[in-house]
Amino acid sequence: MNTSVDSPNPMIASDRVEGTAVYNRNGDRLGTVERFMVDKVSGQAEYAVLAFGGLFGIGHRHYPLPWNALTFDPDKGGYVVDVTQEQIEGAPGYDAEGGDEPSYDREYRERLDAYYTFPPI
Amino acid sequence: MNTSVDSPNPMIASDRVEGTAVYNRNGDRLGTVERFMVDKVSGQAEYAVLAFGGLFGIGHRHYPLPWNALTFDPDKGGYVVDVTQEQIEGAPGYDAEGGDEPSYDREYRERLDAYYTFPPI
DSSP states (O other): OBOOTTOSOSEEEHHHHTTOEEEETTOOEEEEEEEEEEETTTOBEEEEEEEESSBTTBSOEEEEEEGGGOEEETTTTEEEESOOHHHHHTSSOEESSSSOOOOOOHHHHHHHHHHOOOOOO | OBOOTTOSOSEEEHHHHTTOEEEETTOOEEEEEEEEEEETTTOBEEEEEEEESSBTTBSOEEEEEEGGGOEEETTTTEEEESOOHHHHHTSSOEESSSSOOOOOOHHHHHHHHHHOOOOOO
8 A cells, every 4th residue: 555655654543544435546436445454474454345335334345455556645535546436346345244254265365366457556 | 463373364354453352471451452553655564552551441541562462362362462561551652542642753663662572472
């Protein structure tokens, strides 16, 4: 995740990431970061889980986005990611309420990595 | 942070870390993880902020602990860290309500690293 280099604080609080809005390059608001997934051993943040779709919080789904694909935009007060709404709709995701959260095993992570092939930011 | 190697999921959700209990080696409950601090550029979790002291959530203070000092104990359902309550009381910390959160600049981080010199776990 890229952020302003002149930011006075090199750290961001986990609970500040959660709930932050996510936009695409066109400025469309895709949703918010529901949570993010951290590698238990290395402590590396690997995926930001986007809450997308639905209406007033009902019926939305969760889409893990590669952490490195998100860039914080201080002007927007949110993260920007270079994907369209249509790309999100076709991406690996799961029902936010259904309890079918992925296990992030190697196969699932390879699917995510293969789906999100971003150009350099 | 070290966790069970046979865990089926290599990832942990950020909002599951938050609120998790922290114990010391004697089994004393030191407090809970209030949040954790992630390096904005690298995405590396660097510090778990321990909410410690006070009574019924009043008057407690926040103490950033090096992320690598925490080990998850599935039996306890919490993290274990090799420090005493007295060590925490003398550690760099700040008022949880006072708005005097550290900026995590180099000097502050060096203070933390110097204070917490853990033996290998």
